[in-house]
Amino acid sequence: MSFRAPSILPGFGITLGFSTFFLSAIVLIPLAALIAKTGTMGWGDFVSTIFDARAIASYRLTFGASLLAATLNGVFGFIIAWTLVRYEFPGRKIIDALIDMPFALPTAVSGIALTAVFAHNGWFGQYLAPFGIKVAYTWIGIVVALTLIGLPFVVRSVQPALQEVQRDLEDAAETLGAGRFYIFRRIIFPTVMPALLTGFTMAFARAIGEYGSVIFIAGNLPMKTEITPLLIVIKLEQFDYAGAAALGFMMLVISFIMLLSINLLQAWGRRRHVAAGR
Amino acid sequence: MSITLDQVTKRYQGAPVVNDVSLEVAQGEFFVLLGPSGSGKSTLLRAIAGLTGVDHGRIALHGQDVTHVSARQRGVGLVFQNYALFKHMTVGENIEFALRVRHMKAADRLKRRRELLRLVALEGMDDRLPTQLSGGQQQRVAVARALAHKPQVLLLDEPFGALDAKIREELRRTIRQVQRELKITTVLVTHDQEEAFALADRIGVMNLGRLLESGKPDELYARPATRFVATFLGAANLLLARQTTQGIRFGSTPVRAHPTDKLDGGREHEVVAVLRPEEIELAPTRDALRTNFIANGVVEELVFTGALERMRVRMTSGAAEGQLVSSGAENHASSAFLDVTRTQYEHRAFPVTLQQSVAVGVRRIHVLPTPLSSYTACASGPEAAERLARHPFLAELAARMKTRIASRVEPTLAAPDRNVAASTPISGVAVIATQNNLLQQSEWLLQNGAAELLVLPSQAAPPQRVLIHWADDSARRSTLAVAASVLRHVPAEAVYLGILPGAADDAQKPLGVRALLDARSEAQSVHGLEMRTELHFGGAAEALNRQLGESTDQMLILGISSLQQLRDQFGAMLASPVPYSLMIVYRPAKELEVNPRLDGIRDTGGAGERAALS
Numbered sequence: 039m040s041f042r043a044p045s046i047l048p049g050f051g052i053t054l055g056f057s058t059f060f061l062s063a064i065v066l067i068p069l070a071a072l073i074a075k076t077g078t079m080g081w082g083d084f085v086s087t088i089f090d091a092r093a094i095a096s097y098r099l100t101f102g103a104s105l106l107a108a109t110l111n112g113v114f115g116f117i118i119a120w121t122l123v124r125y126e127f128p129g130r131k132i133i134d135a136l137i138d139m140p141f142a143l144p145t146a147v148s149g150i151a152l153t154a155v156f157a158h159n160g161w162f163g164q165y166l167a168p169f170g171i172k173v174a175y176t177w178i179g180i181v182v183a184l185t186l187i188g189l190p191f192v193v194r195s196v197q198p199a200l201q202e203v204q205r206d207l208e209d210a211a212e213t214l215g216a217g218r219f220y221i222f223r224r225i226i227f228p229t230v231m232p233a234l235l236t237g238f239t240m241a242f243a244r245a246i247g248e249y250g251s252v253i254f255i256a257g258n259l260p261m262k263t264e265i266t267p268l269l270i271v272i273k274l275e276q277f278d279y280a281g282a283a284a285l286g287f288m289m290l291v292i293s294f295i296m297l298l299s300i301n302l303l304q305a306w307g308r309r310r311h312v313a314a315g316r
Numbered sequence: 317m318s319i320t321l322d323q324v325t326k327r328y329q330g331a332p333v334v335n336d337v338s339l340e341v342a343q344g345e346f347f348v349l350l351g352p353s354g355s356g357k358s359t360l361l362r363a364i365a366g367l368t369g370v371d372h373g374r375i376a377l378h379g380q381d382v383t384h385v386s387a388r389q390r391g392v393g394l395v396f397q398n399y400a401l402f403k404h405m406t407v408g409e410n411i412e413f414a415l416r417v418r419h420m421k422a423a424d425r426l427k428r429r430r431e432l433l434r435l436v437a438l439e440g441m442d443d444r445l446p447t448q449l450s451g452g453q454q455q456r457v458a459v460a461r462a463l464a465h466k467p468q469v470l471l472l473d474e475p476f477g478a479l480d481a482k483i484r485e486e487l488r489r490t491i492r493q494v495q496r497e498l499k500i501t502t503v504l505v506t507h508d509q510e511e512a513f514a515l516a517d518r519i520g521v522m523n524l525g526r527l528l529e530s531g532k533p534d535e536l537y538a539r540p541a542t543r544f545v546a547t548f549l550g551a552a553n554l555l556l557a558r559q560t561t562q563g564i565r566f567g568s569t570p571v572r573a574h575p576t577d578k579l580d581g582g583r584e585h586e587v588v589a590v591l592r593p594e595e596i597e598l599a600p601t602r603d604a605l606r607t608n609f610i611a612n613g614v615v616e617e618l619v620f621t622g623a624l625e626r627m628r629v630r631m632t633s634g635a636a637e638g639q640l641v642s643s644g645a646e647n648h649a650s651s652a653f654l655d656v657t658r659t660q661y662e663h664r665a666f667p668v669t670l671q672q673s674v675a676v677g678v679r680r681i682h683v684l685p686t687p688l689s690s691y692t693a694c695a696s697g698p699e700a701a702e703r704l705a706r707h708p709f710l711a712e713l714a715a716r717m718k719t720r721i722a723s724r725v726e727p728t729l730a731a732p733d734r735n736v737a738a739s740t741p742i743s744g745v746a747v748i749a750t751q752n753n754l755l756q757q758s759e760w761l762l763q764n765g766a767a768e769l770l771v772l773p774s775q776a777a778p779p780q781r782v783l784i785h786w787a788d789d790s791a792r793r794s795t796l797a798v799a800a801s802v803l804r805h806v807p808a809e810a811v812y813l814g815i816l817p818g819a820a821d822d823a824q825k826p827l828g829v830r831a832l833l834d835a836r837s838e839a840q841s842v843h844g845l846e847m848r849t850e851l852h853f854g855g856a857a858e859a860l861n862r863q864l865g866e867s868t869d870q871m872l873i874l875g876i877s878s879l880q881q882l883r884d885q886f887g888a889m890l891a892s893p894v895p896y897s898l899m900i901v902y903r904p905a906k907e908l909e910v911n912p913r914l915d916g917i918r919d920t921g922g923a924g925e926r927a928a929l930s
Contacts, residue, residue, distance in 0.1 A: 206400035210458075212387045213394040214414035215465060224413075228404045280569050 069290070075283035087284045096266040101292060103177060103265075104245035107184035112238045115192025116230075122193075123200040137193050140186055145250030147175045152183055153255045175257030180265065183251040188241030195240065199233035200226075232304060246293055317379070318343045318501035319364060319469060323846050324373035325809075326359055331780075332807060334360050335525035336373070336846030343378075344499040347360070348512040351522035352548070356506045360522070361471050364503065366390045378468055388402040393462030399454045399476040401446040407433075407457050408442035414465035432460040435494055452483035459491065463498070470495070472504040476511065479613075488514055499778045500909075509549050521545045524807040529844060541685055542804050542846075543718050546590045553591040553654050556690055557683070558743075564589060564681060571608045571681070575650070586689040586743045588719070590682040593657040597677040598629070599666060607677035613654065615672045625663050629654045629676060687794065687901075688768065690714075690744035695722040695762060696730035704749050707775045709897065716805040721747075728757055732760035741765030747772060750898075755890040757916055759879050760904045768798055779871035779897060783863060784812045784847065786875030787856065788902075792835065793842075794903040795875025800843035800898065802873065810847035812836065813861045825851075857889040864896050871897040877904065 076084065087093065122134055138146065155164045156173035163174060173179045203226055211221045249267040256263040266289055273282035319341040324926070326334040341347045347355040357439035362368040364375060375383045382390050386403065392498035411432055433439050436456040444743045445453055449573045455475055462470060476484040476884050492515055495502050506512055512519050520530035529536060540546040543554060558565045558704040564587070599605040602612070617628035626715055631652040654676065668674060695701035701723040702709070714721045722744070723789050728736045732753065748757055750773045761769055782803060786795040803810050812835050816828045832849040839845040852859040864870055872894075876882050882890075882900070 152537070204400065206396045206398060207402065209362075209365075209387070210396060210400040211402075211413070211462075212367065212392065213365055213390070213392055214386050215391075215417045216413070217388065220417060225402060293556070 055195070068246050072283050072286050072290070075280060076287045079280040079284060083280070084284050087281045088288045092260055093266070093269060093285060093288075095261045096264050096269045097288070097292065099177060099180065099264065100246060100266045100289075101296070102247075103180045103184055103243055107181050107188055108238050108242035110181070110185050111188045111192045111241045112234060115189055115237060115241075116196055116234060117191045118189075119196040119200055123197060137190050139190075140188075141190050145187060145248065146254065148186055149183055149251030149254030152179070152186065152251065156182065156255065167275050174255055175259075175263065177263060179255040179257075180252050180263065180292070183255050184245040184248055187248055187251060191240040191244060192237035195233045195237035196230060199230045203229050232307070235300065235304055239297060242300075243293065243297060246289070317341065318345065318377065318625060320374075320376040321360075321364070322374040322376075322380075324360065324363060324370050326356075326363060326368060327371050332525050332809060332838060335807060335809065336848075337522075337525075337527045338373075338840065338846050339520060339527060339530065341501055343501055346495055346502045346504070346515055346517045348506045348516035348519045349503060349522055350507070350509060350548070355522040356525040357507075358473055361394075361473050361503060361505045363467070365392050365394045365471050376605075388452075389463065391467050392469045392471055395458045395470070395472045395475050397477040399446070399451075399478075401454055401458055401461070403446050405446075406442065407438070407444050407446065407449070410446065410457055411461050411464055413461060417466065428464060432464060434499070435463070436460045436490060437820070439705055450471045450483070451479050451513040452487050455479065455487055456490065459494065462601075463500075468501065470500050470599045471504045471918035472502065475504070476506075476508075484511075491515070491810075495653045503798075513550075519549075521548060523548070523804070525823070526804060526807075527844070528804055530720070532636045539682060540590065542801075543588065543684060544684065544804060546682075546684065546706070546719060551593050551655050553593065553596075553658075555589045555591060556720070556744075557587055557589040557681075557740075559585055559683065560588045564683065566610050571610060571678070574656075579829065585729070588684040588686060588689050590684060591654070591678055592680070592682075593626070593655040595679045595681075595698060596629075596654060596656045597662075597679060598656065598658070598668060598674045599677065600674065602675040605675055605677035606678045609675060610678050611652075611654075611676045613674055613676050614889050615668050615670055615674060616653070618670055623660065625658045625660070627656050627658070629656055629674065629726055631676065632673075640889065685797075686801045687797045688717065688719075688745055689745050690719045691721045691770070692742060692744050693721055693747045694726055694729060694742070695749065696725070696727050698723075698725050700749065701725050702745060704772070705773075707747075707749075707772055707776070709778055710747060710770070710772060712778060713802075713805060728760065729757055732756040734760065734763065738764035742820075745770050745899075750893040750895075754893060755883065755887055758890060758900060759882065762879060762900070767794075767902060769900040769902070771894060771900070772795050773868065773893065773895050773897070775868050775895070776897045777869050778806055780869045782806065782808045782810050782871045782873060783860070784873045784875075785815065785856065785860060788877055791875030791877045791901065791903060792838070795873060795901045796835070796839050796843055796845070798875075798899060798901045799841065799873045800845040802871075802911060803845060808871070810839075810845065812839070812847050812849045813823075813852055813859065813863065814849060814854045815854070815856045817853075817855070856885050861889060862892075862922065866895050867897050871899065873899045873901065875901045875903075877902075 079087070105314075118137070119256055122130060153160075153174050155161050156166075156179060158164065158167045158172065158174070160174070163172075166173060166234050171178075173182060197225075206227055208221050213227050216224070247267065249265075249271070252265055253268055256265065256268070266285060270282045270285050271278075273285065317340045319339070321337055321339040324334055324337045337356075337360060339347075341712055346830060349360065351357045359368060363370050366382065366385060366389075370383065373383070374381060377390065380882070402413065404414070408429055408691045411429050412425045415428060429442065430439075433441065436459055438453060438456050441449070441453070441457075445851065446457065449457065450686070457897075459472075459475075472491070476487060479487065479811060489510065491504075504515060506510075516533055517538055518530060519533050521536070521544070527543050527800045528542050529540065530807040537549050540549065546552045546554065555566060560570070562570050566589075597605060597607045602609050611631040612633045613629040613631045615627055616630045617626075619626045631654060656676075691706040691710060693701050693707075693710070695704055705721045710721060725744070726738060728738070729748070742761060742765045745768040746756075746761045747770045748761065750771050751757070758771070760768055782799065784795060784799045786792050799810065812832065814828055814832045814835065816824050834852055834907065836849050839847050852862075860872060860874075864872060876886075879902075882902075
């Protein structure tokens, strides 16, 4: 394989160099350090750390809540994007701008705000309490926090895709006899699906790594509402650096596997069409 | 009738995009809607498909009113310019879409799919994705998909727009074949006249939301009724000419006309003549011409295009003073240019070079039936006349009509005196600014040869609504002809006001209603003009004043058959300056009985308008 002149566009050498340097400095070397740190502990210690009952409960909570939040975002983010793209109404621009707020807000702030609202005496919490629904300090609270921070990812990736769905396609389907729901299901949704999946993946990945907002609303009860990032911080506070690194390593592996499978799923979807054409 | 449109109107933000279009397309006919972009042709097509609602009017397919039926239920096939194929589906899935929606069995679907792919010559392409096909192939798939559910009507919206010339021609042939094979009623929208000629059984030309004319391609080309159609369907030289007892005269050059060419009661008048570039003959001298001489000229531009030689000849005498209106080149508006095309054969017989002096003859002249030939801005002083000639609405009207505005100083206008005649008879439409002695000025101008008089307030905008009224039935024909001509160039709604004298009398009502119906059907059949009708009672001037009020965005076209009428019935209206645009159409009643000059070419069966020469 030659790296010489793969393209007529000049500057390949220097840009590839920068990309490699940047990726290494920012992503790869810190990750390598994490793995190296994990390596300082013995095999037995490593296994007992990552398969500790408390750790396993935290994985379940972190990945479960993240998946649920990303799914909720997939549904409601799509609806919001649809509303913003398809309808003209007063205040549309403002709502459009509000979507990015979770990006800009320090996550701790959103965590505190959510806690205030959903605590048993908060604005929403007081009405939910009589029904026995507790949001703050339970796993539901965690899902709410993760949904908040993940929403913009879905909306912002679906929006341009929806804008690109040509009106002509819908008109064509309509003259061919398709009803509105049929058009949505068979024409619009398949066209937007890849973008929706991308948005879902980003929201999911973001939720896995979220720390700031969750610790305020979660209550942090071991085995119940303790997320893995929190467990890592606890280990750090106990100066158990190797243990923290081991949990981090475990998160890395699970995230990698999940993101990879989503990407493979997407690639498979694309290939299916190309293959169908042969 | 397969498709029937009845007074279809679609407004967008108040302005009509499709304006009172009525049309009938026969079973199995290939109809082409031709027009420039923004003429409303695509909107009309979408209205037929049911994708756009209409604000007024009725649409019927095969005799069934579908005005309020959704696109889903209409059973039409629609093909878009950008193909609009479903990119995530294969060719086969695209074609089967309409069948799947209808829950057809898989085996039947497959059979139909095969049939359609064979029809558009894409056998074996079932499993391709649209992105793997060329533009031409994609459009074939779109055609097949649109035909899958056996629609009653096939609609094509600029289907060749995105394709290059060669593929365009090939696809054109395919579509024509498919259409013939299935005998499906087809409407195609395009802005390309060549495409229209190649495909159409019948062409309808649209401009400014109106369907101007429709007819067989060759007839429309040879005998257009409007300036727009004359110049949009191929190149045309428009010249102002005078129709005299001897025939047609360009300036001082008389041209012997066809013996069947009749004259308006012996009265000479100005007309617009259409000279196709290929009907013009060039020769070294006047005597060498085999056709009728119209001018001497100099060759100013010469382009060789293969089969044809195109040139532009500047006229130096003869028809040059015959006030050339347009030769398609706006930048040469001041000079008298003629577009000429010659075949290689003609070129060999008489080769020309740049700057060569030539004699120009013409084989065939077509005279437009329009009553509005040119405008003459009249005022008592030169400054006022110049200012009026530059009036924005007048300038717009003249530009759209591709005609010219002359200005003319008539000192008598300051204090019109019935006993003082104008220096020469006024030709074309006389234009004056609205003012206090409007009635006197109008009378004087009409007396001195003006057949139409346009009164413009300084604020006049292009009207949104044109009201039409005539004082008595003898003025009907001429007024309708003028109204039709104006409305072809102004995107406004037309309303005819029938006014019955006195209070609402039950016995009179049927008479009034019949008058309205007569007016509407005549406008429709003779001029292709669609208009609304309203019936009012009372004094004519009062009724008109009620309708017009102080509005500046309306126009009144008023037909009269005697000056007495103008004084008695409308004197009060004209006593003070009118705020709206006013067109007075004056034909002395006697003259009309002798020869209704304005009944237009269409009802004389096409023979009368041809001033065929040689």
